[in-house]
Amino acid sequence: MTAFMLALLVGVLFACGAYLILQRGQIKLVLGLSLLTHAVNLALFGTGTLTRGAPPIVSEETESLGAAILFTSYADPLPQALILTAIVISFGVTAFIVALVFRRDALTGSDLLPGELAAVINTSDPFAEFSLRMKLPDAADDYDILQYELDEVYDHPESEAEVAHE
């Protein structure tokens, strides 16, 4: 039962993380990634045998480690060690992403993901219908910052003229 609940939890976390990553907005991206790392860590946790109230110590009577895992109550300490490593690594990477998002936010004044900002201001794009309902970010006035996004997404030489026209 515990194993089933754990599997369910991992699945839900994966689903939520994937959903959040696919949304617009960078904060959702960061949150989605955190959920995904949690899901992976929990899956790792589940790979050790889930034993309750047993120390990670093999008594002297047991013949081998394999026998201990199979026949006595013994908690495998290795997955915890792996998870700890993975947590530290994902903490570092998440901190880095947050820093990147912060830098981008300072540059554009927008929470939108790379490319989406361009979609908002370029009405000739496939997202045009959606973009009409979105408020232009304050920094959209700052033409130089947005130009590179247009380059990034469309590589249209004419997009410059379009923006200038608007």
Place this chain on the structure above:
Amino acid sequence: MSLHPTILSLPVAIPLLFGALGMLIQSLPLARRLQIQQTLVGIAIGANLVVAVILLVSALTGGPVAYQMGLWVPPFGITVYLDAMTGIMLTMVGLLSVLIYPFALATIDAERARLGFFPMMLFLLMGANGAFITGDLFNLYVFYEVLLMASFVLLTIGGTPSQINGGIRYVVLNLMGSMMLLLGAGIAYGTLGTLNMAHIAVRMADAPYPVQAMIGGLLLIAFGAKAALFPVFFWLPSSYHTPHPAVTALFSGVLTKVGMYSMFRVFPLFFPWLLNSWQPLLMTIAGLTMVIGVLGAFAQPTIRRLLSFHIISQIGYMLMGLAVAMTPNPYGIGFGLALAILFLVHNQIVKTALLLGGGAVELEMGTGKLNELGGLVKLRPVQATIFFIAAFALAGFPPTSGFIGKLGLLEVTFSSGQWVIAGVSVFVSLLTTMSMIRLWQYIFWGKPHRQPLTPRRQAHSNQALMTTAPVVILVVLSLLIGVVAQPMLDVAQTAANQAIDRAAYVKAVNPELTEQDLRIAPPDLHLSNTPHPAQVAGR
């Protein structure tokens, strides 16, 4: 040559030590600090190359060596493992870093250098070396993260808006690839009870197919994401054109190749039979990677964007070689892997040469946009010639290394009966040629549209030497491999034979295993050295 096995730790230890030293002196005054950092990095990459060459020679002559860190009993400690394939990769990455270093020294701007560009190069080297040499699946994940962390910093150092943009995509998509690797390692531990790669190889033979497929699939996605294979390559073209050209060249020689190396290492070791039963899948991925990569390159308006799509395209050839590695063919089992290794080496050389050459143009002219460049052949005849040779080496013209690699891959794929993918690869070669002609024409042919930012004066001759000499050396290497092909092919063949020899790997890691434990091939895999009927007929 017999060496004490502790030398196997040096490819990780040297960059770590010098990189950490370089970071420690961050409080010194700027000019003095940069001087010390650059010296440290120069010493470290030089020493790293020397160690790598020694390791390669020892692996070629003495066979594979394994060492247990801290002398733990085999499956418990961290294992490092060296064979010829590891040696080749260590040497190639060491050589590329040595060649990119002067380029970086000459062109890197003060701001990036101040933020610690040079020590970060060492950390990237450390992560790559660690990923090559480790014999432990979880340790591989950790080294991948070291490599990625260093590459994140190198990619975004300088902090221009496009770098931040590309950086976010790069970080997110690579992080998801790493998660798949972590999940694969976790499932391997949960089902097989071990993370030591030799131990996994022993136990994998008895594992039920779903377990094999699960681990194999997760590792394929994870390494595929690092190597930029077809459905998971999007991080590469959206980020590689943003950083400093030296960084792009370094990445192209190291990052995707580490992913490919891990596949070469893990698939023949863990489940060589999957290479046969999954061959249609692998061939489809390889074909789509090639075609989409090269078609993507046609639409690109700048030098480095175009070249990054070609990185993807070329990765497909290596996967093609791996996919036929276990198929019986007249040249023997493993010949596909040998050619994949040779092609990987060729690609590292030529791609780095192109990106360094293109990067030099970009830095000199102030733009990488193809329609704003042109006519450089009169201004820079040497650069134009080298770039021409490198471009046609990438396309696979004789007498360059690309010709040997592509011809061999084509030959082995045809004789393995995979004529569809062989046809696709020929078609892609044609498209690559067209794309390379287009690139060269746009940069060097026609009328000059603009003048270089800095006219070449006496003061800049040193800088010009430092940016051009590495490319010349790389192109000469490519020509050498093309001309002296047989010895190179022999080295690659030795590496491939060692890589597919699972019993030798297990024996090197744990000599106490008995013959019965080494019964590691499942019964349906006929991996003998008996010649293929076609081979006999050919004689």
